[in-house]
Amino acid sequence: MNGNDDLTPGERRAFEALPRERAPRAGLEDRVVAALQRRGLLAIPLTSSAAQRRRLTPWLVGAVAAALALFVGGFAAGQYFGARSGADAALRGAQASGSAAEVAAHAERAGTMYVAALVALNQLSDSADAPARARARQVAIAALGSAAEEVAHLAPNDPLAAAVLRGLNERSKSQGPAPSSRSVVWF
Amino acid sequence: MNAVAASELPASPDRTLAERILAGDEGSFRLLYRRHTPRLHQLALRLVGGAEADAEDVVQDTWIKAVEKLDSFRWESAFGTWLHAIAVNVAREAMRRRGRRQEVEFPEQAEPAAPAPLERVEVMDLERAIAALPDGYRTVLVLHDVEGYTHEEIAEQLGVAAGTTKSQLFWARRAVRTQLADERRTT
Numbered sequence: 001m002n003g004n005d006d007l008t009p010g011e012r013r014a015f016e017a018l019p020r021e022r023a024p025r026a027g028l029e030d031r032v033v034a035a036l037q038r039r040g041l042l043a044i045p046l047t048s049s050a051a052q053r054r055r056l057t058p059w060l061v062g063a064v065a066a067a068l069a070l071f072v073g074g075f076a077a078g079q080y081f082g083a084r085s086g087a088d089a090a091l092r093g094a095q096a097s098g099s100a101a102e103v104a105a106h107a108e109r110a111g112t113m114y115v116a117a118l119v120a121l122n123q124l125s126d127s128a129d130a131p132a133r134a135r136a137r138q139v140a141i142a143a144l145g146s147a148a149e150e151v152a153h154l155a156p157n158d159p160l161a162a163a164v165l166r167g168l169n170e171r172s173k174s175q176g177p178a179p180s181s182r183s184v185v186w187f
Numbered sequence: 188m189n190a191v192a193a194s195e196l197p198a199s200p201d202r203t204l205a206e207r208i209l210a211g212d213e214g215s216f217r218l219l220y221r222r223h224t225p226r227l228h229q230l231a232l233r234l235v236g237g238a239e240a241d242a243e244d245v246v247q248d249t250w251i252k253a254v255e256k257l258d259s260f261r262w263e264s265a266f267g268t269w270l271h272a273i274a275v276n277v278a279r280e281a282m283r284r285r286g287r288r289q290e291v292e293f294p295e296q297a298e299p300a301a302p303a304p305l306e307r308v309e310v311m312d313l314e315r316a317i318a319a320l321p322d323g324y325r326t327v328l329v330l331h332d333v334e335g336y337t338h339e340e341i342a343e344q345l346g347v348a349a350g351t352t353k354s355q356l357f358w359a360r361r362a363v364r365t366q367l368a369d370e371r372r373t374t
Contacts, residue, residue, distance in 0.1 A: 018313065018314065018333055021225035033213060
């Protein structure tokens, strides 16, 4: 070194001339935002249903629809056809199963059955009285919240579960205390 | 949600944006990101030795850690300084993971001959010489000679004694001069 290890004026000028800023690729910003949203550190915009649909992949939209149908259908089946025994059987089968694949298959069968029950509910909705329909809706929403909580336990960073819980939380704040019908959710 | 369009708060102080980010606001995050990322990216790129993909990973992980810790930041230093301190640790961790970290020091008995100080240094040559340094030396040289941190500040960031950073800077400068002299001889 040059005795005292100092930079020469020429070396110092070179260091000072080094660029201090460099823009990264444009895609990095969206990548970082998405990573923060996945971790629940930034909110996922829900102000526009169209914007939300663009964000959700088709299978997620399908999953939401199927989940809602499952809950409403399950309630409808219980109310109108006494079909709880089918759901109970599926649940018992899932609990007794030894493998994750079997449990998943049971869940899929139960979901299909509930969707079919929802179709039946839609066909009968004209004859259903208003209080019964309102009760069905309340149960479906309460069950949706319970399911979202379970998904959040399974995958704490799942943005869809977080969005559902946030939406339900805002709904309950705007509507006051939760109605007692939440306690009738039976799955 | 407290969504803020990126164009609404162009001149907002970092602290205002940070408070909105803590409420989950994506627009405020994008503003803060655009304000600080060019400098952060250049620092990351230099710390990891010029690998663009590694630098982008460092930028992403730095922002994630920053947002995670944002509520504990006391604003006793500039936000950018705090962000850079996080980036230094993230970059060191990245270098450790990729196995390129080389903390060895020149043993005293094997001290190479001191190259002559240079009066004229091309910026591009200097950039290449910095990138070719062992990771540990490069970190200290970048923080001291490029970013202007003191040995005490660097020592605190890296969790080492100031004497260690002085020693590493000494050998880093010598290695840079050797590299530059070699390049000059071959051209």
